[in-house]
Amino acid sequence: MLAAQRTPDDPAIIDVTAGLTLSWAEFDAAVTAEAARLRAAGVGPGDRVVVLLGNGAAFCVALFGALRADAVGVPIGPTAAPRELEIIARECTPTVIVTEPGGRLATALAPGLAGRWLPPPDVRVHPASGSGADSSVSGASDRSRGGEAIALLIHTSGTTGVPRGVQLSHRALLANREQAAAVRPSPVTPVDRVLLTLPLFHVFGLGAGLLQVCWAGATVVLTERFEPEQVLDTLVRHRTSVIAGVPSMYRALLDLPADRLREAFAGVRLCTSGGAPLPAGWLADFRAATGLDIFEGYGLTETGPVLTSTLVGGAAKPGSVGRPLPGVELRLVDSDGVPLSEREPDEQDDLSDPAEDTGLVSVRGPNLFSGYWPDGWGGPDGEGWFRTPDVGYLDADGDLHLVDRSSDLVIVSGFNVYPREIEQVLGELDAVVEAAVVGIPDERSGEAVKAVVVRAEGSELSEEDVRAHCTARLARFKVPAVITFVDALPRTPTGKVARRQL
Numbered sequence: 001m002l003a004a005q006r007t008p009d010d011p012a013i014i015d016v017t018a019g020l021t022l023s024w025a026e027f028d029a030a031v032t033a034e035a036a037r038l039r040a041a042g043v044g045p046g047d048r049v050v051v052l053l054g055n056g057a058a059f060c061v062a063l064f065g066a067l068r069a070d071a072v073g074v075p076i077g078p079t080a081a082p083r084e085l086e087i088i089a090r091e092c093t094p095t096v097i098v099t100e101p102g103g104r105l106a107t108a109l110a111p112g113l114a115g116r117w118l119p120p121p122d123v124r125v126h127p128a129s130g131s132g133a134d135s136s137v138s139g140a141s142d143r144s145r146g147g148e149a150i151a152l153l154i155h156t157s158g159t160t161g162v163p164r165g166v167q168l169s170h171r172a173l174l175a176n177r178e179q180a181a182a183v184r185p186s187p188v189t190p191v192d193r194v195l196l197t198l199p200l201f202h203v204f205g206l207g208a209g210l211l212q213v214c215w216a217g218a219t220v221v222l223t224e225r226f227e228p229e230q231v232l233d234t235l236v237r238h239r240t241s242v243i244a245g246v247p248s249m250y251r252a253l254l255d256l257p258a259d260r261l262r263e264a265f266a267g268v269r270l271c272t273s274g275g276a277p278l279p280a281g282w283l284a285d286f287r288a289a290t291g292l293d294i295f296e297g298y299g300l301t302e303t304g305p306v307l308t309s310t311l312v313g314g315a316a317k318p319g320s321v322g323r324p325l326p327g328v329e330l331r332l333v334d335s336d337g338v339p340l341s342e343r344e345p346d347e348q349d350d351l352s353d354p355a356e357d358t359g360l361v362s363v364r365g366p367n368l369f370s371g372y373w374p375d376g377w378g379g380p381d382g383e384g385w386f387r388t389p390d391v392g393y394l395d396a397d398g399d400l401h402l403v404d405r406s407s408d409l410v411i412v413s414g415f416n417v418y419p420r421e422i423e424q425v426l427g428e429l430d431a432v433v434e435a436a437v438v439g440i441p442d443e444r445s446g447e448a449v450k451a452v453v454v455r456a457e458g459s460e461l462s463e464e465d466v467r468a469h470c471t472a473r474l475a476r477f478k479v480p481a482v483i484t485f486v487d488a489l490p491r492t493p494t495g496k497v498a499r500r501q502l
Contacts, residue, residue, distance in 0.1 A: 003217035004028035007190075010219070014193070014238055015057040017224040022057055022123065024217070027064075030057075034065025034121045041096050041118060045070035045145060048092045048153060051201075052085075052099035054078045055222045058120040059200050060210065062098045065121065070145045071095070074153045074165075075201040083425075083473045087163050088155050092373060146170040153373055154203050156301045156416060165373030166203075166301045175366035176207060176304035177215040179325040183311050187242070187272060188216040194242040195234060197226035197249065203301040204275050204414065209244050228252050232264040239267055246275040246414030248445045250294060251282050258289040265290040272297060272309075275414025276446040277402065280318035287316075296321050298402065300388060303328075304367040308400050320399040327366065332359030332394065337387060358393045358403055362386065408499060410439030410447050412477045417449055422480065425473050426451060426466065431459040436489050438502045440482060451480035452502050454488060461485075 008025035049066035066073040155163040198205030298321035299305035310322035371379030419437035426435040442448035490498040
């Protein structure tokens, strides 16, 4: 790590939950030790290493240790359901899974993954040289698998409800860090302390958060989870200057007294938001309470992740996710992939709104992924363009506004939830004849999951039964918040479920 050479004694990681601070030299030494531990466990170049840990220094060391061992890091949330982890493990065949021993998932999957478990790295027992000498050796190893080699395999649910692995190369991740760093004001500078309550297994917290901090040689301040009161204390105690969050986090902070908010945020220079639309009212209320704007961005796991930001235009614009980062090309296309700018004036399709000229967001740049695991299917086309499932329009300033999803995606607190996955789980119940899942507005999480269920005749299936079944098989944010029973699902003339009516 270059920061270990430039500023070895500066803090790299402040782990609030563990009460631990690692300097850049200490972090670098711990990563080198972790790489050696993984190699001793049989990890070789290109092997997959699952990191199944919560936010903290151990996660950072384990993930970077995998990269330094020339492996592919596979971050997974500690709240993942055993069913999800089974699918991912079967698909990516990890050599090692780094997780807490005796944990819920380790116990559930032990028979099928015997011998592959490693406890979290002990980040306290590796003294740093203080000179960054170790980083020159390990850096050569990093460079040996740079470029197009896959660095991270991050899973995101597909429209079929089955997790699919997004292959992010070293090239893509580094390109996106450089693109973000070129924005002015910069999202992270070397003197910043960046508070991350976002989960690090998610591409937002990992790519736009932790990796951006490492790129700048700044300091990351980590908490295990988001707690509004703890955020205020952490801002003051650790002199935090940048916060990255999702809209629901800022909304929760607004429930605290305005005078306390303003006092705690006095040393903060920048607040960013992503993962879900930021309601204009929340932006205005936060500005009134703290005197700060919230700059919104947009991206996908497949794009490393950041594509646009209102920082590019220099103003927090309600309803907009901003302009493309330097080095990112963005255009709107129709359902056939034809750019809207090249269509005939009378040529419209069912995704276009003549008043706002909406289309699917299509992007090109060195930050794009290398397709889906394992063979690279679904990646950028021959000309380098990747068509996203998002529908939007560009205003007169060139700022992007997202208006819909071409899929039925539900976004809960910044996390993607695909209805099909939940519908499949509901279908496992013998008493369920049919089920459909939709997103409904929620003041705190942006959207919540609603399940509409048709019970078998004579069944006494209850809401509690359905929720318990889902809780045992799905991550918490995917469990339906609202469960409704109906005699039949509404249909369109073509026989499809009329989701808007639900």
